[in-house]
Amino acid sequence: MLDLGGEYQLCADEIRAAIEAVLESRQFIGGPAVIELEKALSSRVGVEHAVAVSSGTDALLCTMMGLDIGHGDEVILPAFTFFATAGSVARLGAKPVFVDIDPRTFNVDPDKIEAAITDRTRAIIAVHLFGQCAEMNAINAIATRHHLTVIEDAAQAIGAAYHGRPAGALGDVACVSFYPTKNLGGFGEGGMIFTSDEHLAGIARQLRNHGESQRYVHERVGGNFRLDTMKAAILLVRLRYLDQFTKRRRDNAARYNALLEEVPVTTPYVPAHQTEVYHQYSILCDRRDELRSFLQKRGVHSAVYYPVPLHLQKCFAFVGCRRGSLPVTEQLCDRILSLPCHPMLTEADLQYVASGVQEFYARFAPTCATASDTHGATEPRSANVGKE
Ligand SMILES: Cc1ncc(COP(=O)(O)O)c(C=O)c1O
Structure with missing residues (x-):
C-alpha cells in the first residue's frame, strides 16, 4: 500500500541535511523549524494560525479541550472514520453522536445531521475521508443555525480543496496528521491545528505546553502535545514534494x-x-x-x-x-x-x-x-x- 523507502530515496540528501542542521543547533523541541512549518502550512491553507502538535489525535484532543468540550456535551461525527475522531471526544467525557454517511462520498450526510442535534450538542466534526472534503457548505449552514463549532478532521486531506478552498480552512478549526502514511507523512508522529480564531489558537498553544501562559504559570491544565524540532525539519523537506x-x-x-x-x-x-x-x-x-x-x-x-x-x-x-x-x-x-x-x-x-x-x-x-x-x-x- 506504500513505498516509504522509495519516497525517502527521492529526498534522502535533503532530509539528511535537515537532520544534520537540527543536530548542530542542539534544539530538539520547538524552535525555528517548528515555527517555519507552522508559517508554511498556515499560508498554504489560508488560515491565520497553525499550531504544531504531537499527532493528529492530539490536534483533535487539544482543539476540543480548547473549546471546553467535556462532560455533558455532545459532538456529532460520522462512525465511518479512524478511531481517533471519536476517541478524542470520549476521552474528554463528552458523547460522540454518530451520524450516517453519504454512500457515494463516504463522508457524513448533511441531511442526517439536524435530527441528531440536541441542546447538549457543541460541535460537528466533519471528517474529510480518504482525501475528499465533507460537504462543508451544508455543514457550516447547519452549524450557524444551531450555534455549533465546526471542526474539520482533515487528517487524511492535506492538499484537498472544496469549491477551490483548501481543506483546513473550511470550518472554525481543523486538525491534520503527519503520521508516516499520510499524504504529508513525517518520520514519526505529528499533527497540526489550523484556525483563524486567534483566541482558540492562543489557548491551543498553551494547552500543548501543559497550559503554561508564562514559564511555570499555568492558566489551564494542558499536556505535552509539542512537536519535535527534528520532525518539523523533516516535514519541511517533505512539504516540497507534496x-x-x-x-x-x-x-x-x-x-x-x-x-x-x-x-x-x-x-x-x-x-x-x-x-x-x-x-x-x-x-x-x-x-x-x-x-x-x-x-x-x-x-x-x-x-x-x-x-x-x-x-x-x-x-x-x-x-x-x-x-x-x-x-x-x-x-x-x-x-x-x-x-x-x-x-x-x-x-x-x-x-x-x-x-x-x-x-x-x-x-x-x-x-x-x-x-x-x-x-x-x-x-x-x-x-x-x-x-x-
Ligand atoms: C481521520 C483521522 N483522524 C485522526 C487521525 C489521527 O491522527 P494520528 O494518527 O496522527 O494521531 C487519523 C490518523 O490516522 C485519521 O485518519
Whole structure:
C-alpha cells in the first residue's frame, strides 16, 4: 500500500541535511523549524494560525479541550472514520453522536445531521475521508443555525480543496496528521491545528505546553502535545514534494478509473467541486474478502478502511447504537476496499493491480451487479480526476 523507502530515496540528501542542521543547533523541541512549518502550512491553507502538535489525535484532543468540550456535551461525527475522531471526544467525557454517511462520498450526510442535534450538542466534526472534503457548505449552514463549532478532521486531506478552498480552512478549526502514511507523512508522529480564531489558537498553544501562559504559570491544565524540532525539519523537506506526490496520486486514480471501467466495482465518486487527493483509492465491491485474498495471492496488497464502524465498537456501547442504527455505514464496511495508490506506483504496477481485479470478476464473479446498479452515481465516476 506504500513505498516509504522509495519516497525517502527521492529526498534522502535533503532530509539528511535537515537532520544534520537540527543536530548542530542542539534544539530538539520547538524552535525555528517548528515555527517555519507552522508559517508554511498556515499560508498554504489560508488560515491565520497553525499550531504544531504531537499527532493528529492530539490536534483533535487539544482543539476540543480548547473549546471546553467535556462532560455533558455532545459532538456529532460520522462512525465511518479512524478511531481517533471519536476517541478524542470520549476521552474528554463528552458523547460522540454518530451520524450516517453519504454512500457515494463516504463522508457524513448533511441531511442526517439536524435530527441528531440536541441542546447538549457543541460541535460537528466533519471528517474529510480518504482525501475528499465533507460537504462543508451544508455543514457550516447547519452549524450557524444551531450555534455549533465546526471542526474539520482533515487528517487524511492535506492538499484537498472544496469549491477551490483548501481543506483546513473550511470550518472554525481543523486538525491534520503527519503520521508516516499520510499524504504529508513525517518520520514519526505529528499533527497540526489550523484556525483563524486567534483566541482558540492562543489557548491551543498553551494547552500543548501543559497550559503554561508564562514559564511555570499555568492558566489551564494542558499536556505535552509539542512537536519535535527534528520532525518539523523533516516535514519541511517533505512539504516540497507534496504537490508532485499529490499529482501522482491523482494520476494513479485516473488510470485506475479507466482500467476498471468495465469491471463491476464502484470507483470513487468525485463531484466537480471537490479536489480529491486520494489518501486512499477506495472501491466498493461484492465478494470483497475473496477479491482481497485473490489479489494477495498475486502479491497485491489491499486494505479495508474500516472493517468495524465506530458505533459498533465495544468501547462506544454507552452511546446506545446497535447494528442497523447506521445502515449505510454498516453496508460500506462490508464492501469497501482500498487499492494501492501511492506516488511511487508505475504504470505497470497500476495495470497489474487492475488486471487482478478484472480477472477476479471475470473468473469467479461474472454475475456481480454493475456499479451504477448498486450505487446510482449521477456524475461521471472520474469527474475531476486529473484537473487542478
Ligand atoms: C481521520 C483521522 N483522524 C485522526 C487521525 C489521527 O491522527 P494520528 O494518527 O496522527 O494521531 C487519523 C490518523 O490516522 C485519521 O485518519
